[in-house]
Amino acid sequence: MTAPAAPLALRRYGASDAATLLDTLTDVWAEAHAGHDDVAQAGFTPETLRRQITGHARRDEFTLIVAYAAGQAVGIGYGFRCTPDYWFGDLRPAITAQARDTDSLAGICELAVRTGWHGQGVGTSIHAALVAALRTQWVSLLAMPGDSPARRLYDRLGYEYAGPYRVGDGPVLDLLLLRAGSATVA
Template sequence: MNTPTDLTLRTHGPQATTAMLDTLTDIWTAAHTGHDDVADAGFTPDALRRQITGHTRHDHFTLVTAHPAGEGAPIGFGYGFRCSPAYWFGLTLLSTISSPVTTVDTLAGLCELAVLPAWQGRGVGSTIHHALVDALATDWASLLAMPGEDRPEQRLYRRLGYHYAGPYQPAPDAPVLDLLLLYQGC
């Protein structure tokens, strides 16, 4: 992986993540400013805090932060954890996916990827993503995204090699998201 020369990456576990919760929330909020559909779908800073706090309990929880070269506060982050396909997709959706991913023991479930607006478009998100997927060390990665091929994050995920696997609705009152899969095994 080629890290832009103006970045330093750091990998963190659950304890450090909990201590950084305010910073992560600030980055996420800035990255989603002006995206009213995200808030309308129920994705808010408070929901993010609850989500991160709950996810730190998973085995192999990993947070990657990007910092300006040298020192400085994070300017982007991504996190995820290893899990079973049954956990990530849910039993109902698992039976509808026509992919070998349904038979693996573990996959990387990526939960968030956010970069401060001033740093977007400079390879920071791709760099964080690659470091996170490498740290989780699975052949398959999956994530959820707001629907719409014209969205910047959807374009990024396609460039990274993700493919649409179907709609995902975690609960009857939850928004329908796009389930994306990445195979990087040999």
């Protein structure tokens, strides 16, 4: 299903807005991941998203971008500046030296677009706004392994695979890394 052509408006929010927008963020995320059994099997649910956003909103420079069309939220993305130790954890020694030793790193935690809006540049626009707002040399994110539309987007944006990433007994995810100056427009 293709969404009607409507102008896209991106709005930037900070940590103080996260609690107010939590229901909207969860709704967009849930629709974007509906039918993705791998996401649910990995333990990612709307409730875990709510806890994740609430915890991350305490971080400095928490930045949230919401894409609106005709007044409806059609996509979301958020991230924050962080240290390589925080973001890469035990994988840090395997990361390229420039990213491993940088003091200019951002982690993008979520990027989700309602299904009717896939393929219309919403994810690319949100990503570009996040990268511009966070103003770092390096950007990293975690993705489900495999050939998904999200992973194809990250590849088009210029992300490179940095290694498998697991926190505790959680699922194995792909750690992706982008030198912000090398970001491309898909």
